[in-house]
Amino acid sequence: MQESYIYFAPVTFSKLAVLALYLRIFHQKPYRISIYFVAVLVILTWLAHIVTASLSCRPFEANWNIEIKNFRCLSQIWTCRMYTIPNIISGVIMFILPIPAVHRLQVDGSTKFSLYLAFSMGSM
Numbered sequence: 001m002q003e004s005y006i007y008f009a010p011v012t013f014s015k016l017a018v019l020a021l022y023l024r025i026f027h028q029k030p031y032r033i034s035i036y037f038v039a040v041l042v043i044l045t046w047l048a049h050i051v052t053a054s055l056s057c058r059p060f061e062a063n064w065n066i067e068i069k070n071f072r073c074l075s076q077i078w079t080c081r082m083y084t085i086p087n088i089i090s091g092v093i094m095f096i097l098p099i100p101a102v103h104r105l106q107v108d109g110s111t112k113f114s115l116y117l118a119f120s121m122g123s124m
Contacts, residue, residue, distance in 0.1 A: 005053060011087065012046040018094060026101060038093050045086040052079055095120060 019039045023032065052074070057063045062071035098119040102112055 008046055008049050012042055015042045015090060022097060034093065034097055038090050041086055041090050045083060049083050
């Protein structure tokens with residue numbers, strides 16, 4: 001379970017970096033509320049993962065000591081599935097968030113397409 005720390009930290013901080021960029025670009029109140037909501041969701045998901053990964057085995061020492069014989073740990077498949085749900089939700093919101101703002105821009109179609117593409121890459 002400890003190897004999952006390596007996965008969740010980059011995902012969390014890259015999403016927070018994109019959300020910080022969105023805060024600098026979008027100044028309207030509805031956008032800012034949505035951005036803060038997603039940021040809180042991302043941070044809470046990360047914190048829940050840290051707590052779950054840290055406390056997943058009984059006895060606690062079984063988290064790092066491979067010589068312990070009688071131990072129980074949470075299923076890695078189950079915990080990964082539970083963290084996938086808020087991760088997908090935050091990704092979808094980050095994908096959808098810039099679409100109305102780009103749509104309202106008064107630029108040609110190829111520029112809009114390029115902006116849609118750039119924002120979609122940032123949300124992945």
